[in-house]
Amino acid sequence: MVRSNLDAMSDRENLLVEIKSKGIVHGKVVLSSGKEADFYVDLRRVTLDGQAAPLVGRVMLDLTEDLDYDAVGGLTLGADPVATAMLHAAAARGRKLDAFVVRKTQKAHGMQRRIEGPDVTGRRVLAVEDTSTTGGSPLTAVEALREAGADVVAVATIVDRGAASAIAEAGLPYRTAYSLDDLGLG
Numbered sequence: 001m002v003r004s005n006l007d008a009m010s011d012r013e014n015l016l017v018e019i020k021s022k023g024i025v026h027g028k029v030v031l032s033s034g035k036e037a038d039f040y041v042d043l044r045r046v047t048l049d050g051q052a053a054p055l056v057g058r059v060m061l062d063l064t065e066d067l068d069y070d071a072v073g074g075l076t077l078g079a080d081p082v083a084t085a086m087l088h089a090a091a092a093r094g095r096k097l098d099a100f101v102v103r104k105t106q107k108a109h110g111m112q113r114r115i116e117g118p119d120v121t122g123r124r125v126l127a128v129e130d131t132s133t134t135g136g137s138p139l140t141a142v143e144a145l146r147e148a149g150a151d152v153v154a155v156a157t158i159v160d161r162g163a164a165s166a167i168a169e170a171g172l173p174y175r176t177a178y179s180l181d182d183l184g185l186g
Ligand SMILES: O=P(O)(O)OC[C@H]1O[C@H](OP(=O)(O)OP(=O)(O)O)[C@H](O)[C@@H]1O
Pocket: 032, 033, 075, 076, 077, 078, 079, 129, 130, 131, 132, 133, 134, 135, 136, 137, 138, 163
């Protein structure tokens, strides 16, 4: 089946509707970085939603279509359903894409791994996040991936809250599907 630009545009529009209706929470909130904000973009309510998750996979694949990578993942937990949605969307397009999970700390028992899933050593990988404010979370994943011998080709998020400069400083291309302006929160 041939995928048209119209299909991609309609997925992008439909995912935006899902994010606006299910993922935005207004009110004072403390962010991962310790900063305070007046709203939260709770993308777990979108990436773990049965209707929205397939859109997440397709939109994030479309966003990174020109990049060369064969594994995707990031810092648990926000990145995990993004990566698995992409794995399944890729499989539906006949492409084999592996996923991985970067633990916040190395596991102390079992295989004692920091990065779970098929081995990423020597592979071109995409680091993803659901949303990023400071770039801290995706860059923590990038550091662990580089330590494991992976070649990180880029960072990609569903919603950017201000991470572009930190990711550019780390010398990596940065892709985001939506800005706060797209969400009416800019
Ligand atoms: O660090 P930043 O780049 O500014 O991005 C914000 C981080 O906050 C959220 O996760 P959180 O730290 O709340 O943890 P969780 O994924 O385990 O829920 C989100 O999923 C990002 O990982």
